[in-house]
Amino acid sequence: MSKKTDTTRRAIVGATIGVGLGIGSLSLLAPVISLRPKKEETPETEPPKEGDVFTFAVGDNAGKEITFDDLPLEGPAVLAFPKDPKTGVIKSGEKTNLVLLIRLKPDELSEKVRQYAADGTVAYSAICTHLGCTVGEWDAAKGLLLCPCHKGFFDPRNGAEVVAGPPPRPLPTLPIRAEGNKPVVAGGFTSPPGVLAGTEAAGGSCAV
Structure with a gap:
């Protein structure tokens, strides 16, 4: 096997291992992402709907x-x-x-x-x-x-x-x-209620 052929083979194997590690990392990350707490909607937190x-x-x-x-x-x-x-x-x-x-x-x-x-x-x-x-x-x-x-x-x-x-x-x-x-x-809010990200004005927090 020539030196050039051996170098090419090593590069391909290295790239394959790298891709494999990348996919493995993503697969390990997926369950971590899925473990992030999600805000669950309940009957008490459901937004107003028609007929309420x-x-x-x-x-x-x-x-x-x-x-x-x-x-x-x-x-x-x-x-x-x-x-x-x-x-x-x-x-x-x-x-x-x-x-x-x-x-x-x-x-x-x-x-x-x-x-x-x-x-x-x-x-x-x-x-x-x-x-x-x-x-x-x-x-x-x-x-x-x-x-x-x-x-x-x-x-x-x-x-x-x-x-x-x-x-x-x-x-x-x-x-x-x-x-x-x-x-x-008779329908949902015409726009999202509350504070929208990026529209907050400077100044301390509000006590409700």
Whole structure:
């Protein structure tokens, strides 16, 4: 066997071993990747879906189903969780399921909001798009939803658009419809609720 032939043979064998080791490494890595914890969806953490009703999220009436009569005209908003009417499960196991229900005069709503509203009542994500606080306050004088952490103001009559403060985007809208005297979910959020990666504004963390 010539020296050139022997060198070529060694190169081929070396490359084959290298490929084999590479495949072996990948096969060893696969079970490691599969062991990474995955966020499992449960009935309590499932996002709002069409047909869900709403329940009070806080207060003495927590867990009670909400009717239009429970929503004061012109605010304040009511914090709510969706509930699967078939199983009776309240979807309170996921923070981003928290919703604001607010009843306004239908003729005050912008055209883009009316398509998602039910007789003047609109539903928005209650999680601030800035740093994830709960938008739980109402500025009656201005008619605006308020996040108390860093003073983010949202206009509920115009798609919860940001009118002041650091939030980078509006609160997502949750389409609703009327069934009898109850607001009912008519579809999923118009955009992902909560804080989106890459849109966080600088400034400390929010306490919820």
